[in-house]
Amino acid sequence: MRILGHDGPAGVTSDIHPSAVIENGAQIGDGCVIGPFCHIGPEVTLGDNVIVKSHVVITGQTMIGDATEIYSFAVIGEIPQDLKFDGEKTSLIVGARNRIREHVTMNTGTKGGGGITRVGDDNLFMAGCHVAHDVQIANRVIVVNSAALAGHCIIEDDVIIGGLSGVHQFVRIGRGAIIGAVTMVTNDVIPYGLVQADRGRLDGLNLVGLKRKGVSRSDITALRAAFQMLAQGDGAFQERARRLGEETDSDYVQHIVDFILGDTGRSFLTPG
Incomplete structure (x- = not known):
């Protein structure tokens, strides 16, 4: 199904499957592909050439940057999993060329955390990982399967977070650091650091990455x-x-x- 100018500027052309639900007010960029049984909320903005596979939910006040790909069963822009959240208007901003794989969840921000969850460019979020409210992620970050970032974390450029790992709220991880699999990180990690073991030990430098x-x-x-x-x-x-x-x-x-x-x-x- 070809949709011309779907709730967007004149000349916008996107491929939207007839079973997808695009609510009035959603802004769909040029060249987007939206697969079957997706739900795009009324305050969502998709940049150009965004690909949304089947059964994806994008809701809330959410902006998705150009050429980002979102895979099946991801839920992007839902409200925070924070009992202090009281329905205030907050947002999620995702940059360009991100790959967001199956079952990934990303939440909007909270008033107490500045109101914005932000993801930069060229990141890879593997299946089942979670980005909580008010998290700030820079560029070229890899979050491996089923890893979770708690609220207010700051992840700088070129970080790798291993599978099944958890990062405690308010933790900062410096650029170029690597977190091993099945690791709990409860304190800040210096740039280029290597962290491993079940309770997160700083064991050296990420020499391979360097x-x-x-x-x-x-x-x-x-x-x-x-x-x-x-x-x-x-x-x-x-x-x-x-x-x-x-x-x-x-x-x-x-x-x-x-x-x-x-x-x-x-x-x-x-x-x-």
């Missing part, structure tokens, strides 16, 4: 030295980070320093 990204040998050497200083230096963890910032000329090490000295509602996973 090498795959093409980080120079000198920067990797600087990161190793920085990790050693954070693990064994004198003073409290933040004091070691401040000294590290005064001594380093590596941008990668500076990312770690800035992260440790930034605002947080949690403590840190520290080297053993």
